[in-house]
Amino acid sequence: MENGTGPIDAALALASASRKTATPKATDDIDKAREAAVEFEAVFIAQMLKPMFEDLETNGLFGGGNAEEMNRSMMLDEYGKQIAKSGGIGLADQVMAEILKIQEMQ
Template sequence: MTPMAPSVDMLRGAPSPTALSGADAARIRQTAQDFEATFLAQMLRPMFEGLSTEVPFGGGHAEETWRGFMIDEMGKQISRAGGIGLADQVMAGMIRMQSGQAIVPSEGDAA
């Protein structure tokens, strides 16, 4: 046992049951999907920054005002349609953390 072991054990908290109720699983899924939607919106945002809002095809000040909301909705829609797999990874990590299992990075993960 190392001197750090008690500190690490305190950080883990009490282990939760590994079986999640349907409501818990749905809440975790929704949180993971919301995270993925936010991530996707942040990745889409630079694509729209350089677009002109000048007439005849731009929406002017209204487009500038509402563009952020449109991008957020695009991220949500992509996530709802299956996303990029980030929500699944986040959900698996959240379940592992709640069940008290150690999260060990795989070979492909950056150190």
Template sequence: MMQAAQAGAASAANNAKNALSARDMARIDGAANEFEAMFLSEMMKPMFEGLSTEAPFGGGKGEEIFRGMMIQEYGKMLSGTGRIGIADAVRAEMIRMQEQANGQTKEKGGIN
């Protein structure tokens, strides 16, 4: 009985993914991953604000610019591991909202 329920849930998830085009899924995946990377970058910024710069090459506008870029890359790297889980939650919610919007459009007789 439990295997039947799991198979039903897996089938429902596959049907939901099939309802959206591959292009839509790729866009959703990209947006979810970008959101997670940006979120992680913003959460890491305060960690680097208290760091002092070392002479003779430390400091200045250049370091400010490149430190921000470095933090963004750290966010992308952390997001790329797939272990944080924010992108998964965002992706699932975006799929749910897209399906809901598609369902409402069909109910009103509109064209997708």
């Protein structure tokens, strides 16, 4: 995986090259693949963050209960989305490379 010749770089280069000559539908497919990959990464990150918040105590007059659990779940989903949109952990690039590889086989 030296000099940018890894599978992710190759798939992204293919996507970039095909985007230049692609029809609007093909460009939409690439955009949808990227969107799906980022969404997958966001869900993964949210699930990885969940254990960090499970043991936090919710003391006080308004702490705890079902509403607290729902709010925390939504908060972690949003954290995952923001982390993924701002570059994430690199999982979206790998997922997109696999999506493009599968589409090439069809």
